[in-house]
Amino acid sequence: MMLSVNLKYSLREGRAISMARGNLTYWRGNSFYINPTSRCINDCLFCVRHFGEGVFGFNLVLDKDPTVEELVREIEETWKSKFTDIAIVGFGEPLLNLDGTIAAIRKMRELSHTPIRMNTDGQALLLYPSRDVPHELADAGLDRIQISLNAPDSDTYLRLCQPKFGRSAYDSILEFAERCKPLMRVEFSVVDIPGVDIDACRGIAKRMRIEFRVRVFKGPDGALEGILRTLTA
Numbered sequence: 001m002m003l004s005v006n007l008k009y010s011l012r013e014g015r016a017i018s019m020a021r022g023n024l025t026y027w028r029g030n031s032f033y034i035n036p037t038s039r040c041i042n043d044c045l046f047c048v049r050h051f052g053e054g055v056f057g058f059n060l061v062l063d064k065d066p067t068v069e070e071l072v073r074e075i076e077e078t079w080k081s082k083f084t085d086i087a088i089v090g091f092g093e094p095l096l097n098l099d100g101t102i103a104a105i106r107k108m109r110e111l112s113h114t115p116i117r118m119n120t121d122g123q124a125l126l127l128y129p130s131r132d133v134p135h136e137l138a139d140a141g142l143d144r145i146q147i148s149l150n151a152p153d154s155d156t157y158l159r160l161c162q163p164k165f166g167r168s169a170y171d172s173i174l175e176f177a178e179r180c181k182p183l184m185r186v187e188f189s190v191v192d193i194p195g196v197d198i199d200a201c202r203g204i205a206k207r208m209r210i211e212f213r214v215r216v217f218k219g220p221d222g223a224l225e226g227i228l229r230t231l232t233a
């Protein structure tokens, strides 16, 4: 793999994959995923990164962000026409590598007519105040964006997601979603965590006329108790 020279390899699904340092693409069944970065601007209590180094048997912790060329080359080498689902779902926040993400969407648009979706923490307006990220993503060919809402208010979001942008993060997420709405399909997601008012989150999505999805917590048994203690402390 692109970032894995001089590393150990093992056979998986008939091909050699890196076991040491980060895959830029990964897959399971008919879904093909792209991992533009493993950096993030949040530190969510429920983040899968607290509990492992990847998913589906792939190591997704990158030693550095790939360049546009590295990411595109890796997509070309690993994409297969059998995939019917394309997702930009990094082991971090994909939009931290905005140029890589846009190049990945463009490359996928060249390779396939399959709709392209992306998961994001929705803080692009704070990351890139001088760029029009919703339009850039739409122009590249993104069809659907799932924005992690995760909380019904900024106080809960601060405690649960610990954003580097602090209190300004939550309102910016709502504004980002609003700006994406005319351009692509938008969905809010919330991880089902005790102490988070899911109905209140659903109400926000309904008022904003945005689709809503509840995601299952993927951490180990017992972790939820610690998260709840931190949330309610």
Ligand code: SF4
Pocket (backbone or CB within 6 Å): 040, 041, 042, 043, 044, 046, 047, 048, 049, 091, 092, 093, 121, 148, 161
């Ligand atoms: S925004 Fe996503 S990747 Fe970042 S810490 Fe939260 S769950 Fe993890």
